[in-house]
Amino acid sequence: MNFRQVKYFVATAELGQVSRAAMELSISQSTITTAIKDLEAELGVRLFARTAHGMDLTPAGRRFLEKAYRLLATVDEALHSTSENEEISGTISVAATYTVIGYFLPQHLEQLERRYPNLTIRLYELTREMIEDGLITNRFDMAVLLTSNVANPELTTETLISSQRRIWVPSGHRFLQMENVSFKEIAEEAYIMLTVDEAAHTALRYWNQTEHQPQIRLRTSSIEAVRSIVANGQGIAILSDMVYRPWSLEGKRIETIIPSQPIPAMDVGLAWRKGSELTPAMRLLREYFRSECQVPHSMNTR
Structure with a gap:
């Protein structure tokens, strides 16, 4: 086991996709994939369940993530403790x-x-x-x-x-089968509008630059509420990668899509x-x- 393997594992666990972890770390996807396979072989357990849309932590993966956080913190302290x-x-x-x-x-x-x-x-x-x-x-x-x-x-x-903003959809959503998703398609779906930290005001700014408006089903100040409602198929949202997690509190999958029209970060x-x-x-x-x-x-x- 080495430091890079642990670092790549944590990035993949947090972002839910090898491609996003590779982008975050500015390395190739194959490098991360190889590191995770080597780490699983050394530990003798599967850390991720690999799906068509991402990487889900297994129970063993969740336990190892806690240890990985402590390990990275210890390394950081050793490097900077003077x-x-x-x-x-x-x-x-x-x-x-x-x-x-x-x-x-x-x-x-x-x-x-x-x-x-x-x-x-x-x-x-x-x-x-x-x-x-x-x-x-x-x-x-x-x-x-x-x-x-x-x-x-x-x-x-x-x-x-x-932090890039993306469309949040539940697993199996029709958008996942489309090459391009425009604001026209987004406007056809029930929309969950986050209101905290002026999120609604920011969203309407970029919506107003299009010919469409969201069909707002719910306005909420809770990011966890947005996560759960989207994961349960009751609407979609557009939120940033910083607050994204690949699963809801109920353990249901959330996927993300980059829309065809640019959205401010x-x-x-x-x-x-x-x-x-x-x-x-x-x-x-x-x-x-x-x-x-x-x-x-x-x-x-x-």
Whole structure:
């Protein structure tokens, strides 16, 4: 067993498809497939049930995923644990939106705590409007939020990741047999509209650029509700890869499709008050995310 095999296994487990894991890791699909086969051979168990539309974790795969997370965390700590890191101290107040706290920040908070034990992060969950006001009035040092929603000219933003939006459908849906799925076809289906973090407003922005409108069956602020309703065949949705999981809470499969017409990605990143001098803790947080998300230092901010 080696580190890469574990890393490839985790990526495939999280994304549910070898093709998506390969895209995320910028490697070939065959490399991931071979690594997983070698890992299964060494462990003597099947980690995935291979289906026509993806990779489902077996019970043994779910158990190994927990161990894989602990292993990767231990390796990361070993690579970054230095006396210099332990000397870094300070306090930073960070605001974040619901989606970011639920689907992006947790693993990073854990790594930051292990890597910089003397750095204190005070975290607040708020709406974008409240976060923007808090940054301008210096109640918060920085924010991690959907930068694609920020429009306040008094803030500097820096995007860390762009998460592609795709159509979510239940297993066996007719769209899976089609080469191209347009907004015309999507508009013929019952649509589940997510409302949290301005998702409905964002969705209607790109829908309004077409000749069609969604047949909204339900508006909900719960991503898990969307997941379950779609998996049970009661509607479809368009959501980002960041919040995608290949199964619902009931264990039913959810498939994704890239529509034939482009949809804006969901951008996640940092924000702070324009013109403010970054404290050492703020610089550390910015450099950490740049490194983890592989953001070039020459990246433009606005």
